Amino acid sequence: MRWGKRLASGALAVMLGAAGTGLLTAAPAQAAGKYTCKAYADMDRLGRPNAYSTCKGGSGKAVAKHRVVIKCDQVQGAREHVMTWTLYGPWVGPGQKSTVRCGTKNFLRGFSVQTK
Structure with missing residues (x-):
């Protein structure tokens, strides 16, 4: 609309x-019209993984709010075991951007968008 x-x-x-x-x-x-929501990921200038989601009008499903979800791997300890963290961005309306960032010693494992 x-x-x-x-x-x-x-x-x-x-x-x-x-x-x-x-x-x-x-x-x-x-x-709450029909929107197509997508998630994107990139790196900031310090090497941290960033993810953001946007929703644009189209032939998708009815969306009132959306947020981005990012999974980050962090190597810890002397034996270098991997910890996976899941971080969630804030719920925002379809015309806004939801953004979330991993820490400095993290690697990007995956990202997606949630809608409701």
């Missing part, structure tokens, strides 16, 4: 007065 349509429906609800309050509270539920 485009911003023009959202603003027009909000203006219509304000013009309708008391009857429009029902439309105004129903607007966020209708605003």
